[in-house]
Amino acid sequence: MSIADIRKDYQLQTLSEADVAAEPITQFGKWWDEAVKSDIVEVNAMTLATADKNGIPSARIVLLKEYDAKGFVFFTNYNSKKGEQLLQNPNACLVFFWKELERQVRITGTTEKISMEESIAYFNKRPDGSKIGAWASPQSLAVAGKAWLKETFDYYRERFKHGEIPKPPHWGGYRVKPFTIEFWQGRPSRMHDRIQYTLDAGGNWMIERLAP
Incomplete structure (x- = not known):
């Protein structure tokens, strides 16, 4: 079978203007709950697309860790490529693809760092290995090799073996504050x-159907 012949005809559910909530976070919550109940592997995995000051895009998978009316939160190394791009251009897009439900959600908005207190609170809940990894990895930079990474990891594991592992200053959370959210069935x-x-200038959400 050629790549061009790979196709699937979607038909599980429908989505109409009459069925959706008046505001998108409520609608997202409804779909989120249904996705969680569907036992989707890594249901919180989402594509994060960013662009630098010249408009050159970059995309990768990150994990949603929190959402509410203020936006959608993920965590990363502030010095990573995504962190550098968000510093240059705070606009970003998130995409969820829940193939088991034949659904996508696309969220476009501006990003901001969450508070230090929020980042520390989440960091303290992480497994020790993940905490050490945040210290050991100069994310997105070229390194000498896998052995160097192991040595660096071992160094920080030894350094913090007798006490709490603090949050690195270069690590924390971002919140994507949406101005458009699209639900695709x-x-x-x-x-x-x-x-x-x-989202209009008055802070109200306008709902419209887009052509497929």
């Missing part, structure tokens, strides 16, 4: 349902 013959929420 797969439908037969590629006539997919696409409902988009757009």
